[in-house]
Amino acid sequence: MSLTVEIRFTLNGSPTRAAVPPGLTALAMLRDIVGLTGTKYGCGEGECGACTILVDGLSVNSCLMFAVECDGRAITTVEGLAADPANDRLRDAFVEEGGVQCGFCTPGMIVQSKYLLSQHPHPSHEQIRRGLEGNLCRCTGYKKIIEAVAKAAEGTP
Amino acid sequence: MTVVAKSSLIGKRIPKMDAPEKAAGKTRYVQDINLPGQLIGKILRTDRVHARIVSIDTAAAKALPGVYAVLTAADIPKRGLGVNKDNPPLKGDKVRTIRDEIAAVAAETEEIALEALKLIKVVYEDLPILADPRQSTQPGAPVIQDAKPDNIAMTFDYAHGDVAQGEKESDVVVESEFYLHYVTHCCMGVSGIIADFEPTSGNLTLYSNTQVPFLHKREFSEVLGMDPGRIRIIQPPIGGGFGSKLDIYPFEPIAVYLAKAARRPVKLVFTREEEFLASPTRQPALCRLRSGAKKDGTLTFRAVDILLDNGGYTSWGATIPFVMMQTFSSLYRVPHCLFHTKAVYSNNPYAGSFRGYGNLQATFTVEQHMDMLAEKLGLDPLAIRMKNAQESGEVTGQGMVFTSCGFKECLTTAASRSDFARKFTDYAQQQSKPGNKKRGIGLAAMIHVGGGAKIYPSDGCGTILKMDDFGHVTIMTGASEIGQGSETVLAQLVCEELGLPLDAVSVVNNDTEVTPWDVGVHASRTTFIAGNSAIGAARKAKDKILNAAAKVTNMTADQLEMRGGFVVRAADGEMVMPLPKLLRSLHFSDKAELVMTTHYYEPSSVHQDKKFMGNVSATYAWAAQICEIEVDTDTGIVTLEKVTAAHDVGRVLNRMGLEGQIEGGIVMGQGYALTEDLMVRQGKVLNPGFRDYKLVTAPEIPEMDISFIESMDGEGPQGAKGVGEAPAICMAAAIANAIHNATGVRLTRLPFSPENVYRALVTAKGGVVE
Amino acid sequence: MVERYLAPTTLDEALKALAAGDATIVAGGTDVMPQSQAGRFKLGRTLVNIRRVAGLQGGAKEGDEIRLGALTTISQLREDAFIAKTLPVLAEAADHFASVQIRNMGTLGGNIGNASPAGDTLVPLLVLDAVVELRSAKGMRRLRLDEFFTGPGKTKRTPDELITNIFVPAPKPGFVARFAKFGTRPALDISAVSVGIAGIVKDGKISNVRVAYGAVAPTPVRGRAAEAALEGKTLDAATLAAAAKAAQGEVKPISDRRATAWYRREMIHNLVKKVLADVAHG
Numbered sequence A: 001m002s003l004t005v006e007i008r009f010t011l012n013g014s015p016t017r018a019a020v021p022p023g024l025t026a027l028a029m030l031r032d033i034v035g036l037t038g039t040k041y042g043c044g045e046g047e048c049g050a051c052t053i054l055v056d057g058l059s060v061n062s063c064l065m066f067a068v069e070c071d072g073r074a075i076t077t078v079e080g081l082a083a084d085p086a087n088d089r090l091r092d093a094f095v096e097e098g099g100v101q102c103g104f105c106t107p108g109m110i111v112q113s114k115y116l117l118s119q120h121p122h123p124s125h126e127q128i129r130r131g132l133e134g135n136l137c138r139c140t141g142y143k144k145i146i147e148a149v150a151k152a153a154e155g156t157p
Numbered sequence B: 001m002t003v004v005a006k007s008s009l010i011g012k013r014i015p016k017m018d019a020p021e022k023a024a025g026k027t028r029y030v031q032d033i034n035l036p037g038q039l040i041g042k043i044l045r046t047d048r049v050h051a052r053i054v055s056i057d058t059a060a061a062k063a064l065p066g067v068y069a070v071l072t073a074a075d076i077p078k079r080g081l082g083v084n085k086d087n088p089p090l091k092g093d094k095v096r097t098i099r100d101e102i103a104a105v106a107a108e109t110e111e112i113a114l115e116a117l118k119l120i121k122v123v124y125e126d127l128p129i130l131a132d133p134r135q136s137t138q139p140g141a142p143v144i145q146d147a148k149p150d151n152i153a154m155t156f157d158y159a160h161g162d163v164a165q166g167e168k169e170s171d172v173v174v175e176s177e178f179y180l181h182y183v184t185h186c187c188m189g190v191s192g193i194i195a196d197f198e199p200t201s202g203n204l205t206l207y208s209n210t211q212v213p214f215l216h217k218r219e220f221s222e223v224l225g226m227d228p229g230r231i232r233i234i235q236p237p238i239g240g241g242f243g244s245k246l247d248i249y250p251f252e253p254i255a256v257y258l259a260k261a262a263r264r265p266v267k268l269v270f271t272r273e274e275e276f277l278a279s280p281t282r283q284p285a286l287c288r289l290r291s292g293a294k295k296d297g298t299l300t301f302r303a304v305d306i307l308l309d310n311g312g313y314t315s316w317g318a319t320i321p322f323v324m325m326q327t328f329s330s331l332y333r334v335p336h337c338l339f340h341t342k343a344v345y346s347n348n349p350y351a352g353s354f355r356g357y358g359n360l361q362a363t364f365t366v367e368q369h370m371d372m373l374a375e376k377l378g379l380d381p382l383a384i385r386m387k388n389a390q391e392s393g394e395v396t397g398q399g400m401v402f403t404s405c406g407f408k409e410c411l412t413t414a415a416s417r418s419d420f421a422r423k424f425t426d427y428a429q430q431q432s433k434p435g436n437k438k439r440g441i442g443l444a445a446m447i448h449v450g451g452g453a454k455i456y457p458s459d460g461c462g463t464i465l466k467m468d469d470f471g472h473v474t475i476m477t478g479a480s481e482i483g484q485g486s487e488t489v490l491a492q493l494v495c496e497e498l499g500l501p502l503d504a505v506s507v508v509n510n511d512t513e514v515t516p517w518d519v520g521v522h523a524s525r526t527t528f529i530a531g532n533s534a535i536g537a538a539r540k541a542k543d544k545i546l547n548a549a550a551k552v553t554n555m556t557a558d559q560l561e562m563r564g565g566f567v568v569r570a571a572d573g574e575m576v577m578p579l580p581k582l583l584r585s586l587h588f589s590d591k592a593e594l595v596m597t598t599h600y601y602e603p604s605s606v607h608q609d610k611k612f613m614g615n616v617s618a619t620y621a622w623a624a625q626i627c628e629i630e631v632d633t634d635t636g637i638v639t640l641e642k643v644t645a646a647h648d649v650g651r652v653l654n655r656m657g658l659e660g661q662i663e664g665g666i667v668m669g670q671g672y673a674l675t676e677d678l679m680v681r682q683g684k685v686l687n688p689g690f691r692d693y694k695l696v697t698a699p700e701i702p703e704m705d706i707s708f709i710e711s712m713d714g715e716g717p718q719g720a721k722g723v724g725e726a727p728a729i730c731m732a733a734a735i736a737n738a739i740h741n742a743t744g745v746r747l748t749r750l751p752f753s754p755e756n757v758y759r760a761l762v763t764a765k766g767g768v769v770e
Numbered sequence C: 001m002v003e004r005y006l007a008p009t010t011l012d013e014a015l016k017a018l019a020a021g022d023a024t025i026v027a028g029g030t031d032v033m034p035q036s037q038a039g040r041f042k043l044g045r046t047l048v049n050i051r052r053v054a055g056l057q058g059g060a061k062e063g064d065e066i067r068l069g070a071l072t073t074i075s076q077l078r079e080d081a082f083i084a085k086t087l088p089v090l091a092e093a094a095d096h097f098a099s100v101q102i103r104n105m106g107t108l109g110g111n112i113g114n115a116s117p118a119g120d121t122l123v124p125l126l127v128l129d130a131v132v133e134l135r136s137a138k139g140m141r142r143l144r145l146d147e148f149f150t151g152p153g154k155t156k157r158t159p160d161e162l163i164t165n166i167f168v169p170a171p172k173p174g175f176v177a178r179f180a181k182f183g184t185r186p187a188l189d190i191s192a193v194s195v196g197i198a199g200i201v202k203d204g205k206i207s208n209v210r211v212a213y214g215a216v217a218p219t220p221v222r223g224r225a226a227e228a229a230l231e232g233k234t235l236d237a238a239t240l241a242a243a244a245k246a247a248q249g250e251v252k253p254i255s256d257r258r259a260t261a262w263y264r265r266e267m268i269h270n271l272v273k274k275v276l277a278d279v280a281h282g
């Protein structure tokens, strides 16, 4: 694929440019062109959530998004969340509640949890479970992840 | 006087040491590593189930710009992989399963590699398909492996007592046929490897997710015909293991052959579809079980005949009888036991090892029979189990020795916490009431190795421990970390010996060039074996430190102790000197010594003899799990509401890590019973993706009530046992028993998908199904 | 192979891009991307991303109709207050649809354009008597949704046409519509069967009945036999049983990896009963 499209977007707060083939996924762009490997490939078809990113504040599966669609948008990945101390509470909750085992699902879980808390700052147990329905985890059995999100929400104004 | 208080990390909730990096997206898994100049490797897999390869034409692929190597069987040594050495990395004569590897390409980009695969022309001559293992040993069945014309890959026979005698003594006998389906590991990180071969030095560096690096070194050297000393295996953090990385699989040597041929590093990572098609499954099984008991519930005998579908090649799946037979012979006291297993070749996918290693299958059958016997005898499920349950001090018919054994406590704890007796009776009475929602409760129990498993010549693990001048400890352990949290537990155990805080210890566990030998992460052995090994190394360091301190202080070593980073007086905790000061005084004096120790731990277990007799593990884990469910009789949907689990873990080391293992295992067991089904029809896999292969998701998990029984194992590290596999084992059996309690219908075929359950319910009511 | 990428911001630009030919429309991409990656869907030379086209979002009352913009996302259907109030059956369907991330991307127009027999908004839209508005550089036309689908992934839309809006009649007093999807998960499950039923319930009797099924035929379909069994009847046990039997008899599903034909028919029977019970209770 020789043809590429020049796009500009904000990546984790910084203006970014990339030349991407039109058929490329946002996931492949982030991992292979930009070199941010925190966002994971788990299935490539929207079923696992390992590739979750925020686009203009909405959580989406980056494996289903065309990279060219990033043009003009604000993209946030797990690395971007980690760089902002405002998200330490969420990350610490995952660590302290045991929400991380092999860790492969964790970036997607964290990004999705961030979105979930932006929608529901005081989520019910049920809202957390439903909010994570698009993120698979094979290790934890989800319980500690759900507890981590609940803990992160505690004390949020 | 400065007193240093005693503190202990044992039993606390300790976050995993590697969690902060993982949660920041910084951890680099094998998928995330890229070497300079690396090529992308891709494998051409057959779309035939059974066919002779007439010709493979790779000319066009080789001519494609950007392609550096194209290999077929003709280009590599003829050596088979796996338990029976029957699985050549690239197939040359014929293909036996849908996943079979026939050619491989290394190219500059993934796109070019995929383009090259399309250019390879393979001509086949189809052969008759053998898709039903019951046909494998019938006369005239197609032969799958020429070296095994009878299609029998492996057999296992075990017996104690005399089942004919047992039959005579029985007041009731039950017999059933059970079918256990295909499921697969679904590690969230797909399989991958990077092979870097330097032709001048002959050094091979592998970035690999193997769970058994030291066994792999040896296997690789055999397959590749190279000096094992030149092979270095680096293990990046792994996106889940669960047994899937216990064998060497074709993609691994293929990556090496590609790297050799291209003289560049080659990275080969699966797609999710490939992961479904081409990684091992859990062993499917067809079991015929016959069990008997006396009027009072005493078990009299058990006779079991098992057919294992070995698929086209032999990996660890064929060897699960090692573990299965323990459950048949020794979960309960059974005076007479006869066990026969046959693994037969077919054109289906092949099975590897998978968390629980045959025990989910065995427990599914045995624990349903316990309920069936109880029903016939008018006993309740708990009573019949208590009557026959093992206790400490027991030596079983198979020669297993039970030292610490909290089995009965597991049973009574789970039963009382779930209000089992009352609910079991209530739900049974409500079966015939109107309404489409039926509730049920079911119990199942298990035994599993908890102190390693002596299958290889050694079941040991080595540790190297070094201390720096500031009191920081680095332990180098042979035991890999696969996400289960062993690293944190090992650090805790070392802290406990040396009186240090957790952040004073780092663990190195990922490079065969650095770490000492270990047999591998399997059989729930890491906490027990690697833990004891780490404790051994720490004790040696402590001896050295306390002896040195004794000399300086004119006390004896046994009057001293290590606490909170200090050497203290044992009697009252009075601070004697800071540990770093002592270490520096050893290092920078005329003694010129560093604190560095090594330890190799080999458990007390023995190898089984040819008749499978012997105490294969240093200790055993026990558990009872109770599942409460609701069956919607209009749809067949079974909802798992609550799981009450009681596990004999020896001792709780890291409460949070332990809970995480149990919860994850329970949900994996839930998937096995209810949602997961790798549909194999005529050798083809119909659902190689998460859309139709359904893992349990967050909204579906049950309420979980988990209790730990601390039986304080005498040989375990701080009394602990291994429990990594235990929690998944009972689930399918407990759910089957619960469905029976809810509906009166006994399901002996997995999975309990809505349609399967609905069919069974309709059939039981005398309805017609199509 | 894709040679051009366009992201028009106005309807005219979008229609012009389609008029040029060999273009693939992308809205949320949740069908286009996985299907094209798997080689089941061939991308045209031009990729036309319509996501930024103005004026095709959200729902509003227009005269005696409700207009739903094709770019309304499934999340909007699920959470929008206007839709929850006027067409709760769509919010109900959206609640059982995929996952949060997919609902954030996927659109109503895409669900219709994809024309899957299991599309979860299609069954409720059928019972709502929906009409599809199509526009091209040449003009505009409206097609009834129950005449729009011609097969799995196939519709009467011509390649230069864009689905711009969906119109449904504003609900009359007493109007009730319910949807149920068979599945073990709350969402993220492709329907093995689904059922939608609507009608006007007055004094215990149901009229203007609409029944539709998903995943039992090459397209989502109306259940005319079940409708006939219900029209004008009192929603008592006998009616429910008769309608369920009629439904079971009229569907001709296939067996596939998700379910056998027999099981699908059984589930249609039981779901129709369940949904009718819901309808009877308002």
Ligand SMILES: Cc1cc2nc3c(=O)[nH]c(=O)nc-3n(C[C@H](O)[C@H](O)[C@H](O)COP(=O)(O)OP(=O)(O)OC[C@H]3O[C@@H](n4cnc5c(N)ncnc54)[C@H](O)[C@@H]3O)c2cc1C
Binding pocket: A045, A046, A047, C024, C025, C026, C027, C028, C029, C030, C031, C032, C033, C034, C050, C070, C071, C074, C096, C097, C098, C099, C102, C105, C106, C107, C108, C109, C110, C111, C112, C113, C114, C118, C119, C120, C121, C161, C162, C163, C164, C187, C188, C189, C190, C191
């Ligand atoms: C993991 C996963 C789960 C899913 N679960 C469900 C589910 O539960 N229920 C369900 O119904 N679907 C489900 N889907 C399918 C998909 O998400 C929906 O069909 C969605 O509504 C498609 O919308 P989109 O905007 O993403 O469509 P796109 O992928 O952008 O487009 C789909 C098709 O419609 C065409 N198209 C899009 N917009 C227009 C337009 N305005 N005019 C003309 N043609 C157009 C496109 O060219 C394409 O052919 C799932 C998909 C995934 C990946």
Ligand code: FES
Binding pocket: A040, A041, A042, A043, A044, A045, A046, A047, A048, A049, A050, A051, A052, A061, A062, A063, A064
């Ligand atoms: S990789 Fe995107 S959802 Fe799985």
Ligand code: FES
Binding pocket: A099, A100, A101, A102, A103, A104, A105, A106, A136, A137, A138, A139, A140, B188, B239, B240, B483
């Ligand atoms: S922690 Fe391993 S997949 Fe979630």
